[in-house]
Amino acid sequence: MSLPESALAGTGVTSGSTVHANLTAPGLYEHAIRRGEGRLSADGAFMAVTGVHTGRSVQDKFVVDDPEVHDQIWWGKINQPMPPERFRGLRSKVQAWLGARPVLFTQDLYAGADPAHRIKVRLVTTNAWHALFARNMFIRPPVEDLTGFAPDFTILHAPEYEANPAEDGCRTSTCIALSFAAKTILIAGTSYAGEIKKSIFTVMNWLLPAKGVLPMHCSANQGPAGDTALFFGLSGTGKTTLSSDPERSLIGDDEHGWSDTGVFNFEGGCYAKVIRLSREAEPQIWDASHRFGAVLENVVADARGNLDLNDGSLTENTRSCYPLEFIPNTMPGGRAALPKNVVMLTADAFGVLPPIAKLSSAQAMYHFLSGYTARVAGTEKGLGKEPQATFSTCFGAPFLPRHPEVYGKLLSDLIDRHGADCWLVNTGWSGGAYGTGSRMSIKVTRALLRAALDGSLAKVEFETDPFFGLQIPKALPGVPAEVLNPRNTWADKAAYDRTAADLVSRFEKNFEGFSGGVSEEVLAAAIRAAA
Numbered sequence: 001m002s003l004p005e006s007a008l009a010g011t012g013v014t015s016g017s018t019v020h021a022n023l024t025a026p027g028l029y030e031h032a033i034r035r036g037e038g039r040l041s042a043d044g045a046f047m048a049v050t051g052v053h054t055g056r057s058v059q060d061k062f063v064v065d066d067p068e069v070h071d072q073i074w075w076g077k078i079n080q081p082m083p084p085e086r087f088r089g090l091r092s093k094v095q096a097w098l099g100a101r102p103v104l105f106t107q108d109l110y111a112g113a114d115p116a117h118r119i120k121v122r123l124v125t126t127n128a129w130h131a132l133f134a135r136n137m138f139i140r141p142p143v144e145d146l147t148g149f150a151p152d153f154t155i156l157h158a159p160e161y162e163a164n165p166a167e168d169g170c171r172t173s174t175c176i177a178l179s180f181a182a183k184t185i186l187i188a189g190t191s192y193a194g195e196i197k198k199s200i201f202t203v204m205n206w207l208l209p210a211k212g213v214l215p216m217h218c219s220a221n222q223g224p225a226g227d228t229a230l231f232f233g234l235s236g237t238g239k240t241t242l243s244s245d246p247e248r249s250l251i252g253d254d255e256h257g258w259s260d261t262g263v264f265n266f267e268g269g270c271y272a273k274v275i276r277l278s279r280e281a282e283p284q285i286w287d288a289s290h291r292f293g294a295v296l297e298n299v300v301a302d303a304r305g306n307l308d309l310n311d312g313s314l315t316e317n318t319r320s321c322y323p324l325e326f327i328p329n330t331m332p333g334g335r336a337a338l339p340k341n342v343v344m345l346t347a348d349a350f351g352v353l354p355p356i357a358k359l360s361s362a363q364a365m366y367h368f369l370s371g372y373t374a375r376v377a378g379t380e381k382g383l384g385k386e387p388q389a390t391f392s393t394c395f396g397a398p399f400l401p402r403h404p405e406v407y408g409k410l411l412s413d414l415i416d417r418h419g420a421d422c423w424l425v426n427t428g429w430s431g432g433a434y435g436t437g438s439r440m441s442i443k444v445t446r447a448l449l450r451a452a453l454d455g456s457l458a459k460v461e462f463e464t465d466p467f468f469g470l471q472i473p474k475a476l477p478g479v480p481a482e483v484l485n486p487r488n489t490w491a492d493k494a495a496y497d498r499t500a501a502d503l504v505s506r507f508e509k510n511f512e513g514f515s516g517g518v519s520e521e522v523l524a525a526a527i528r529a530a531a
Contacts (some may be wrong), residue, residue, distance in 0.1 A: 007106045011124050011154050012091065015099040021378045022104045022146060023131065025176040026292045028105070028178075032130035035103075038129055042305035044292035045320075048129050053190040054298050054315035055200060056400055057125050057174050060190075064086075064179035072255035074403045082177055086169030087186075092176060093168075098124060105131035108149040109138035111200050113334030114264035117213055119258055121200055122151035130157060133193040133295050136321045138200070139268035139334070153183045153203055159191040175213045178205055180401075193297060193321065197271060198399055201255050204266055206401045214258040217396030219243030220251040220265070220336065228263050228336045229453050230256070232372045232395040233345030235317075238427040240272045241442070242345070242449060244284045244327060251331045252324065258339065258414055270327065274299065274320045277309045281442055288326035295321040341453050342415070344395070344420045348388035349374035351429035351437040352500040354486050356448040357470035358462060362525035364422035369404055369514050369522075370507060371395040376434045387434050389503065391510040405517040412522075423452050424470065431489040433499060446477055467500040468507075468527050504529050 007021035008014070020031065029046060032038060038048040062082035063073055073079050105125050112118035123134045134155075141149070162173035170177070174189035178199060185199045205215045219231040219239045220323045228251070233239035252265030253272065274296075279286040288294060297319040300311035312318065324330045326512060344367050346353060359367060371392040379433045393404040400407065415422065427445055431437035431527070451457035462471040463485075475481050482488040492498040507527040514521065 012095045013098045019104045028128045028132040043290040045046040045294040045296050050191040055317045060174045062177045066181035082169050092167040094156050094158050101209050102125050107131050107134045110403050112482050121153050121349040123155045125157035126363045133197055135320050136269040136323050137197050155185045158188045161188045163188050164283050200477045202399045209406050210282050216256050219253045220256050220263055221248040222336045223248050228339040229341040230339050231343045234392050237345040237347045237373055241282050249329045249331045250327050251336050262338050263336045269323045272320045274309050275312050275316050275318045284327050288322045289320035338418045339420050342420050344424050345371045346426055348428035349376045349434040351433045351505050352470045353426040355426050356474050357424045359422040361415045362521040365408050366525045368411050369408045389506045
């Protein structure tokens, strides 16, 4: 359909091209296959290969240094400033480039399931499969809402356009530039679809704190009794896996807001990491990824389209994107009650953190600001044999435009106002560090979580860990007692003590930058070496 005027309204793109507006999955499939954008799996999922960029280009992300936002931005390596005039120049080039394409695809979508905090998003892209990705990931408005749709933010998506660093103020030919003043996002020189998703998450992280709403990089679900649980965690910690529980209803797997009236999903889909995905351990994600409508990024298949989810030859960051309704037990409407439990996940490859610990509200804010996990070879390219400690503030530093303390204070205030039990859960190693110990059993983790979420774990007797100051349960029915205290799982207790002391020093060093911006209570809860 040729709808250049209405479909491109508010984007600055003028075109006599064919513009396909708000096509549904079958139409986008047809165009993507005909245009050679990818192929189908044996089960009907659309398979795309993103080329040189198989993950986010963190070093190529910029925030426009508009005067009205300058004092509120957390400037640094994550939010690199781009002068407004450079942005305007690059935007004009991208608009002209898009306008010269013979075919464009647009999607009008919502971000935010709560109408009180929702934004309207318009995507303009050159590829049908990117339009399908956005349609899967964001909330699809009813047809009647599309008439006169006026976007709050526009994404100009030009994956094949190459920026000029000398002229455009960027680092390479790849550039992701976000202007809060112009309400526009430019994505150039990368086909990795996650940039579309995360750019809008960054927007929500900017807008909501001013309204007293905490934007969160977390998954969320609700139990049969109406109890809501939040799961914070970096990639590889099990955030998506643990929230996809057949016994609980999924609210969403990645991005949510917490207001004084409850929790709401920002998205209408899931973006699951599927490298070495097990049908036995994760049946819901498996089934959602093996059907028509799913988008698979950089997943390897044979000539007949049979998937090999163990093949990381293109990247370890293989992904599946599918609508929420592909998961059988999802919360209708993407909204739920105030959370009763807040779970912070870490995959501790050093093997010294307990499988579960109860946190005070001050400890919760400390671990929220710390955002700790440890990565190992096999989860990310470029890592050596030794575990690498990673601290990502608020479990989502790359997407925080404001100073971290803003989000930490919001979390603390919401916990204090509404009450919630807080837990630190280690999905990493036990019995030794990576290479010596073994990965925590998913069955044990699920058993511990169920006890935490149904309230029974809060009633058992706890002991204080001497290294991290954490409250560890002494015993829990159905879980081997020696697993609960990590030191007991190590054959070499002296090696445990050395490794734990080393991780304590890493926590201390990481938190130095926050010491002046948090309360005395949080400082007292901080992990520090024994005097």
